[in-house]
Every structure is written in structure tokens, then in C-alpha cells.
Amino acid sequence: MEDNIRLLINNISVVYADVIQVLKGVSLTIRKGQIVSLLGSNGAGKTTTLKAISGLLKPENGKVTEGSIEYDGEQVQNSSPEEITRKGIIQVLEGRQEFKYLTVEENLRVGTATRWGKPYQKDLELVYRYFPALLARKKSLAGYCSGGELQMLVIGRGLMAHPKLLLLDEPSLGLAPLLVKEIFQIIRKINEEQGTTLMVVEQNANMALQIAHYGYVMENGKIVMESTAQELRENPDVKEFYLGTAASGALKSYRDVKAYKRRKRWL
Amino acid sequence: MEFFLQLLVNGISLGFLYALSALGFVMIFKSSSVLNFAHGELLAIGAFLFLALSTWAKLPIILAFAVTLIGSFSLGFIIERFFLRPLIGEELIEVIMLTVGLAAMFKGLLLFIFGGDIHSYPNFLPEGLSMQWGAIQIPSVYVATFIIGIIFLIIFGFFFKYSSQGIYMRSVADNQPAALSLGVHVRRVFALSWAIAALVCAMSGIVLGIINGVNVHNLSAIGLKVFPVVILGGLDSIGGAILGGVIIGLLETFTGGYISTSLREVVPYIVLVLILMVKPYGLFGLVEIERV
Ligand SMILES: Nc1ncnc2c1ncn2[C@@H]1O[C@H](COP(=O)(O)OP(=O)(O)O)[C@@H](O)[C@H]1O
Numbered sequence: 163m164e165d166n167i168r169l170l171i172n173n174i175s176v177v178y179a180d181v182i183q184v185l186k187g188v189s190l191t192i193r194k195g196q197i198v199s200l201l202g203s204n205g206a207g208k209t210t211t212l213k214a215i216s217g218l219l220k221p222e223n224g225k226v227t228e229g230s231i232e233y234d235g236e237q238v239q240n241s242s243p244e245e246i247t248r249k250g251i252i253q254v255l256e257g258r259q260e261f262k263y264l265t266v267e268e269n270l271r272v273g274t275a276t277r278w279g280k281p282y283q284k285d286l287e288l289v290y291r292y293f294p295a296l297l298a299r300k301k302s303l304a305g306y307c308s309g310g311e312l313q314m315l316v317i318g319r320g321l322m323a324h325p326k327l328l329l330l331d332e333p334s335l336g337l338a339p340l341l342v343k344e345i346f347q348i349i350r351k352i353n354e355e356q357g358t359t360l361m362v363v364e365q366n367a368n369m370a371l372q373i374a375h376y377g378y379v380m381e382n383g384k385i386v387m388e389s390t391a392q393e394l395r396e397n398p399d400v401k402e403f404y405l406g407t408a409a410s411g412a413l414k415s416y417r418d419v420k421a422y423k424r425r426k427r428w429l
Numbered sequence: 430m431e432f433f434l435q436l437l438v439n440g441i442s443l444g445f446l447y448a449l450s451a452l453g454f455v456m457i458f459k460s461s462s463v464l465n466f467a468h469g470e471l472l473a474i475g476a477f478l479f480l481a482l483s484t485w486a487k488l489p490i491i492l493a494f495a496v497t498l499i500g501s502f503s504l505g506f507i508i509e510r511f512f513l514r515p516l517i518g519e520e521l522i523e524v525i526m527l528t529v530g531l532a533a534m535f536k537g538l539l540l541f542i543f544g545g546d547i548h549s550y551p552n553f554l555p556e557g558l559s560m561q562w563g564a565i566q567i568p569s570v571y572v573a574t575f576i577i578g579i580i581f582l583i584i585f586g587f588f589f590k591y592s593s594q595g596i597y598m599r600s601v602a603d604n605q606p607a608a609l610s611l612g613v614h615v616r617r618v619f620a621l622s623w624a625i626a627a628l629v630c631a632m633s634g635i636v637l638g639i640i641n642g643v644n645v646h647n648l649s650a651i652g653l654k655v656f657p658v659v660i661l662g663g664l665d666s667i668g669g670a671i672l673g674g675v676i677i678g679l680l681e682t683f684t685g686g687y688i689s690t691s692l693r694e695v696v697p698y699i700v701l702v703l704i705l706m707v708k709p710y711g712l713f714g715l716v717e718i719e720r721v
């Protein structure tokens with residue numbers, strides 16, 4: 163096995179409540195230091211894939227029933243979230259999920275749970291350096307922060323855990339385009355400066371493919387396409403269905419109709 | 430006037446006591462949404478453990494006190510580990526029935542060992558602790574209660590506000606899935622809240638034992654008073670539990686002092702019903718932060 167591989171998902175199936183099969187033979191590879199993007203429309207199984215990695219399937223009564231997940235060469239499928247977080251995998255949940263009644267700084271401090279008792283002052287400073295907006299709000303309750311601040315907060319909170327693999331679930335969800343751009347630039351900077359390996363799940367393929375090195379497209383619990391981010395950006399299907407920029411207007415009428423149908427199914 | 434001040438001080442001291450024990454109840458509820466119906470029995474266990482250690486084993490008072498607190502803390506851990514944990518994820522009613530069952534079991538055990546009589550502690554509070562201002566005389570128990578109450582409330586305030594472990598505990602109460610995603614050991618937080626709850630219960634149990642004598646039935650009945658206190662304060666609010674405790678304490682002493690001692694036990698419940706009619710979430714219940 164190559165030793166620059168951080169995570170190797172090998173043909174996993176995931177089943178909820180013993181009967182609902184959501185992932186059907188998903189394989190993907192994340193190399194150290196890379197940003198890998200997982201694209202797909204609503205309900206494709208992206209969040210389920212992240213939860214399979216982070217162990218958070220367990221509390222939802224989900225299970226990896228086939229295949230394996232290797233993290234730094236060690237099998238981790240179906241381990242508990244307490245174990246997996248302590249190995250360095252942190253998932254930043256979809257929809258922010260701040261601690262409403264804790265202040266911004268207290269929220270960040272929860273990120274030290276995997277290394278309780280160790281100093282964290284430097285890490286706070288680091289997070290505030292990446293997200294200066296948080297510094298100004300550090301004493302206010304997270305419940306009163308804006309959506310953009312909250313997204314920064316939950317990413318920063320994940321960073322506090324010193325992750326070796328940070329999983330971001332739809333960081334752009336519900337945010338204004340300018341804010342999304344800012345946040346993605348910070349994500350790229352974190353990757354470059356801290357060397358953090360990242361997996362970014364998105365419906366917003368445009369932003370995700372701009373910062374990612376490699377990308378996967380998921381549909382109905384299966385990976386349907388994978389390639390370097392650049393190739394994906396130039397792929398006509400991806401352009402049509404995820405980037406919303408069809409190459410040329412009236413060129414292929416039949417395909418357009420088909421595309422329209424597919425798009426409708428996805429939305 | 431002197432009488433009024435005396436009642437005021439007694440009421441506040443008693444209120445701190447209720448607040449302290451209510452804190453334990455609220456903590457368990459906040460972290461794991463479990464209503465602990467064995468609350469009064471935890472008070473009683475603490476009081477009797479101290480009785481056994483101080484009068485039977487004849488340990489020095491300070492040592493007996495320390496061992497009681499450590500013992501209760503451990504008991505809380507054990508209760509969570511062996512009784513509550515297997516029920517994580519089960520229906521609320523099953524968990525409530527479990528705590529009702531625990532209450533019956535503890536009460537039975539205490540009655541078996543100590544009988545239903547009123548026991549009393551040796552008189553160990555220094556007389557110098559009592560205070561006298563003109564005609565007002567505050568007995569040393571109340572002064573001690575007041576001091577212990579304040580000290581513990583401050584320690585708790587600091588623990589939850591500033592310590593990492595306290596912040597992890599609050600994060601679980603706030604958003605359990607998010608806490609889990611960051612590696613907070615949620616089951617350990619549940620266990621810790623039971624341990625701390627048992628500890629503060631023991632603390633209050635001992636002081637109540639000094640005031641009223643140590644009796645299984647009395648102490649487990651006083652445990653029920655946690656309900657008006659926390660419902661008044663809002664089930665999920667620690668600050669509310671403290672205020673609720675003080676309000677109930679004052680209501681009791683003033684009713685006892687000015688109206689009738691036999692109404693003393695009833696008035697808190699009447700107030701409770703009245704308040705619930707006006708504010709169903711309690712006076713200080715958390716208002717959900719809504720985003721627009
Ligand atoms: N806890 C669960 N129990 C049962 N089915 C689930 C659960 N979570 C998700 N699913 C189902 O799995 C499918 C994929 O969901 P998800 O992984 O959240 O997709 P995505 O993140 O790509 O939108 C959906 O059809 C959803 O209904």
C-alpha cells in the first residue's frame with residue numbers, strides 16, 4: 163500500500179436500521195495533504211459517506227455492512243466516534259450545529275475534547291487568525307451569530323482538535339456567494355499552511371472544484387465519476403448538472419431534454 | 430422586624446440548600462434528559478453515610494464528611510454505569526420507571542439498615558458560628574448552611590463557566606450530536622453528572638440532617654421539593670434552580686413564621702401550580718434562541 167494515502171474506502175455498503183441500504187459499494191481514496199471533493203445532489207449519500215468515516219453512523223443506527231475503511235493503514239469502519247476523533251478524524255456537521263448557549267470561544271474550546279488537559283491558547287490564536295470575525299464575537303453566545311460566522315465557528319472548532327483529516331459537510335449551505343468564496347479561500351489556506359487533509363462535501367460544485375485537488379461525483383449511493391478537479395471542471399456533464407453552465411445553448415436538443423429530466427430528479 | 434430578618438436569613442439559607450440539591454437534579458436532566466425520581470433517596474444516602482461514618486465508625490468529622498462526599502460521588506458514577514447506561518436510547522418512561530425503582534430500592538435498603546427512627550448527629554458545629562445581632566439570633570446550622578451553600582454554588586459556577594470539563598458538559602446539554610462529532614465522551618459526561626448530583630445531594634442531605642434530624646422518610650420526602658424548585662426555575666436552567674431554591678426556601682419560612690407551620694409544606698406547591706398556569710416553562714426556563 164502506498165504510504166501517502168490517508169484514507170482508503172474500499173467498496174463499502176452502509177445500511178440504516180438493518181434494512182435501508184444507502185451506500186452500495188462506494189470506494190474512494192484521499193491522499194495526505196489533499197483536498198478531495200465529494201459532489202452530488204440531495205439524498206445521494208454524501209453525508210452518509212462522511213458519517214461512515216467519522217463513526218457518527220452508530221448513534222443513527224447505521225452500519226458499514228460490507229467493505230472496509232482504512233485510515234493511515236488501520237481499519238476503522240464501525241468504530242465509535244470517541245475512538246475515531248481521537249485518531250484525528252473530525253467531521254464538521256451539515257447545517258452548522260453550533261452550541262447555541264455557549265459563547266463563541268467556549269464553542270471553540272469544545273474542540274479540545276480529544277486532547278483534554280493540553281494547552282489550547284495557541285490554537286485559539288490560530289483559529290482567530292484564520293477567522294478574524296470570530297475574535298470580535300468571542301464573548302457572544304453562538305446562538306446570536308450570523309450564518310457566516312457560524313460556519314467559520316464550526317470549521318474553527320474542528321481545527322481546535324488538530325485534525326489529520328477534516329471532513330466538511332456542505333460548508334456553503336445557505337450562505338451568500340461572497341461569503342462562500344471567502345470561506346473556501348480560508349479552507350484552501352488552512353490546507354496549504356497547516357497541511358490538513360480535507361474532504362469537502364458539496365452540492366455547490368463550482369466552489370468545491372476550485373479548491374479541490376481531486377473529486378468524486380455520487381449518485382444514488384454510488385460513485386459515478388471521479389477525476390482530478392480540473393478534469394471535472396471541464397467535464398461537460400458536470401458542467402451541465404453541477405456547475406449550471408451548459409456549454410452552448412441550443413446545440414443538443416435531445417440531450418437537453420434528457421438533462422432537464424435528470425436535473426429535475428436531482429433537485 | 431427582628432422576626433422578619435430572622436425568617437429572611439433562615440429562608441435564604443434553606444433556599445441555598447434546596448438550590449444545591451436542585452442543581453444536581455437539573456444537571457442530570459440537562460445532560461441526559463433523565464428525570465431523577467431517586468433524588469430524595471440520594472439525599473438520604475448521603476445523610477446516612479455521614480451518620481454511619483461519624484457516629485458508628487467514629488471518624489473525625491472532617492474525615493467523615495470527605496469520605497461521604499467521595500462515596501456519594503462514586504455512587505453516582507456506579508448508578509449511571511450500571512443502571513442508566515443500558516437504557517440509553519430507550520423510551521423516556523422506561524428511564525423514569527428505572528429511577529422510581531432505584532428510589533424504592535435505596536429507601537428499602539436504608540430502612541433495613543437504619544430503621545425508620547429519627548437519628549441525630551453528634552453536635553459538631555462550633556457554637557461560635559452562630560450569630561447575634563440585637564434580638565436576632567441565627568443558629569450556627571443556618572450560618573453553616575449559608576456558607577456551604579455559597580461556597581459550593583461558586584465552585585459550580587466556576588466549574589461550568591471556565592473549566593474544560595464543565596464546558597464539555599454544557600456542550601452535551603446544548604447539542605449532543607455536535608458534541609459527539611468533536612469527540613466529547615458523552616457517556617462519561619452522563620456519568621459525571623450523576624456523580625456530581627449525588628455529591629451535592631449528600632451535601633444537602635447532611636445539612637438537612639443537622640437541621641431536622643436524620644430520618645429516611647423525611648429526607649426522601651424533602652427530595653420531592655426539588656420539583657417545585659426546578660419547575661419554578663425552569664427544568665433546564667442552573668441559575669433558575671438557584672433562584673427557585675431561594676424562593677421556595679423563603680416561602681416556606683415565611684409561611685411557617687407568619688401564617689401557620691402546618692401550611693408550610695403546602696404553600697410551595699400552591700405557588701408552583703399558580704406559576705405554571707401563567708408561565709408553563711417556569712420563571713427562568715430557557716427561551717429557545719430562534720434564528721430569523
Ligand atoms: N438515519 C437515517 N435513517 C434512514 N435513512 C437515512 C438516514 N439518514 C439518511 N438516510 C437516507 O439516506 C439517503 C442519503 O442521505 P444522505 O447521506 O443524507 O444524503 P446527502 O448528504 O447526499 O444529501 C437519503 O435517502 C436519506 O433519506
Ligand SMILES: [Mg+2]
Pocket residue numbers: 205208209210256331
Ligand atoms: Mg447531506
